[in-house]
Amino acid sequence: MPVPDPQLMISSLQSGYGRVKVVNNISLQISTGEIVAVIGRNGVGKTTLMRTIIGEIPALTGAIRFRGIDVTRLDSTRRSRLGIGYVPQGRDVFTRLTVAENLALGVRVGDAEKPNLERVFGFFPILEKRLSQLAGSMSGGEQQQLAIGRILAGRPDIILLDEPSEGVQPNIIQDIGRIIRRLREDERLTVLIVEQNLDLIRAVADRCVVMDKGAVTGELQPDELSDPEAAARYLAI
């Protein structure tokens, strides 16, 4: 069956916490295999948008369609089973569990019938070497690779990455950028990435959606962020 494009379609989405509206009328369309960066200063609602897409926060109004399916009222487990993978800000690996145990949990949350750790190790060879190591004893960059690898084990069609460069040393940020590109080139994985790191944005993104005060206020080509004034305006730097 052909996959309807856009793969992810967000229409007039609003969400927030209690009575406080944070995501304010966002519409966004992402095609299969696109890599889209969401940029914006601290506190504008980038994480809240991601958590609404995955279903951790309910939509107040609007709709989220994924692969032609209305997922707006589905819980987060069902959304992840349909193929939406989410790597939260701050990574959220289980620090007191081993790498192997973390990966096993990722497979279970995703789709237990289709685990593919060989593929994950192809992208992140370090994880195979560290299977029995406690996740909490790994560096920030290694933990980020584990967090992404754990989600990939569930075979998502789209992956939502929330600031994967945070607390990661520059050479590993470059590795993560290369892996994101490879996931798209080799597997047509779609990527929605919230990011503040200019080099990573420029290395991976096809386009940048600018957020301010909960709304999408514009769109840029990643090259346009080479202008220091533009970068200062749109990023928390």
Ligand SMILES: Nc1ncnc2c1ncn2[C@@H]1O[C@H](COP(=O)(O)OP(=O)(O)OP(=O)(O)O)[C@@H](O)[C@H]1O
């Ligand atoms: N669990 C929560 N309960 C109440 N308010 C929250 C909660 N999480 C975030 N907020 C508020 O919602 C607003 C948007 O936060 P959010 O984390 O989505 O921003 P962000 O753009 O991801 O910021 P950052 O760049 O710092 O990660 C902020 O004002 C924040 O204080």
Ligand SMILES: [Mg+2]
């Ligand atoms: Mg955030």
